[in-house]
Amino acid sequence: MGFQPFGYRFEIKSNLPPKAAKAAIRSKKAGIFDPKDGARGWIAGPFICLWFSAFDRYGPMLFGLISADSFGTRVHGRAGSDLNGVLMFTLITAGVVVMMITDGAISATQPLAFVLVFLIGAPLIYWFAHKDRKDADPLVHFLRKALAQPDARSRSTAATRKLRKGLRLVLNGDYLEGPVTDEGTEAALMRVGNRGFLIIESAPQNYLQTALHDGGYVLEVRKGGPSQHYKAERYGRAAGSAALADDAFTFEEICETMSAYIAGADMPRFVKWRPLETQA
Numbered sequence: 001m002g003f004q005p006f007g008y009r010f011e012i013k014s015n016l017p018p019k020a021a022k023a024a025i026r027s028k029k030a031g032i033f034d035p036k037d038g039a040r041g042w043i044a045g046p047f048i049c050l051w052f053s054a055f056d057r058y059g060p061m062l063f064g065l066i067s068a069d070s071f072g073t074r075v076h077g078r079a080g081s082d083l084n085g086v087l088m089f090t091l092i093t094a095g096v097v098v099m100m101i102t103d104g105a106i107s108a109t110q111p112l113a114f115v116l117v118f119l120i121g122a123p124l125i126y127w128f129a130h131k132d133r134k135d136a137d138p139l140v141h142f143l144r145k146a147l148a149q150p151d152a153r154s155r156s157t158a159a160t161r162k163l164r165k166g167l168r169l170v171l172n173g174d175y176l177e178g179p180v181t182d183e184g185t186e187a188a189l190m191r192v193g194n195r196g197f198l199i200i201e202s203a204p205q206n207y208l209q210t211a212l213h214d215g216g217y218v219l220e221v222r223k224g225g226p227s228q229h230y231k232a233e234r235y236g237r238a239a240g241s242a243a244l245a246d247d248a249f250t251f252e253e254i255c256e257t258m259s260a261y262i263a264g265a266d267m268p269r270f271v272k273w274r275p276l277e278t279q280a
Contacts, residue, residue: 005126006087007080007133010064010140014147015072021147022066028146037172038191039142048075050139051084052193058085060136060193062143073147079140081132089125134215135194141251142190164264170199170207182259189254200261208261216248219257221273230273232257 014021022043030038033054041050043066050062061084064077080086167180171188178184180200192198192212201207208221219232234246244250249257249270256268267273 003126003130004080004133005129007061007078007083007129007136009076010062010079010143011074011076012140012144012147013069013071013074015149016147018066018068018073021073021075025143025146029142036174036191037193037196039139048077050143052136052139058082060139062136062139075143075147079133079136080129081135082129086125086129089122093122132194135212137215137251138190138193138212145186145190163262164202166202167262168201170197170201172196172198180262182255182262185258185262186255189251189258200258208258210249210254210258214245214248216244216250217254218247219249219254219271220276221261227275229276231276232271233274235270235272 016024025043025048029050030036030040032040032042034040035054037053039050039052040054041048041062046065046067048062048064048066052060060079060081062077062079063083064075066073066075068074163179163181169176169180169185169188171191176184176188185198185200188198189210192210194212197209197211199207199209205222205224208219210217210219220230221232222229231247232249234244234249253268253270257271260267
């Protein structure tokens with residue numbers, strides 16, 4: 001994995017031609033000034049830049065290139081928790097040092113300032129950028145979903161699947177309009193950022209909820225009173241995500257679990273429930 005303060009590399013391939021791929025992304029992304037969290041941004045020629053919030057200039061960001069290949073379209077680049085802030089810090093710091101050395105303006109007291117910046121400040125900034133790089137995962141999930149083309153079988157299955165009635169989606173405290181479906185739930189989950197949450201509710205004391213935390217998703221279910229509140233733990237290992245904690249799940253696993261809850265089906269085999277301790 002290595003140290004990745006400038007985000008992690010991603011690559012997405014689609015059988016859409018580049019022009020159609022760009023149109024699909026534009027049609028599904030949020031408006032730049034949309035007050036609710038979610039992927040937004042711009043496409044200029046082969047370049048794409050997405051970010052998550054209308055208010056946080058230094059939040060999760062994705063930057064990449066869109067190009068044609070033999071398959072259709074390839075999108076690749078980097079995604080991280082604060083690409084904008086880390087890059088600006090690096091460029092400004094390097095520029096200040098070069099200017100001071102070139103002008104001979106370094107005094108006897110300034111080496112201490114350099115030590116504080118380079119040996120304390122910079123490592124902290126880069127470490128937190130590396131640690132929180134997975135905060136940009138919702139942007140990558142959005143891009144992958146926008147460029148995917150479900151086959152006829154999956155569309156037919158979704159149309160005939162029986163779903164529980166009386167469910168409501170709550171995204172970051174706001175109730176969403178319309179019926180609760182797999183597609184709508186997945187779209188809402190892509191708008192859950194750090195400190196956000198998504199709830200599927202059948203009653204005030206009956207719900208399934210998830211939140212993004214440390215690069216994975218935590219999951220809880222409530223089936224009545226406080227004594228029936230459970231937290232999900234993993235049974236087995238996460239495919240392709242061995243570094244996840246026992247109580248953290250991937251985006252795909254959360255989608256599968258929520259799909260089962262919506263349909264009133266058995267939970268996936270990788271989920272086991274542990275009662276949450278309640279305070280007297």
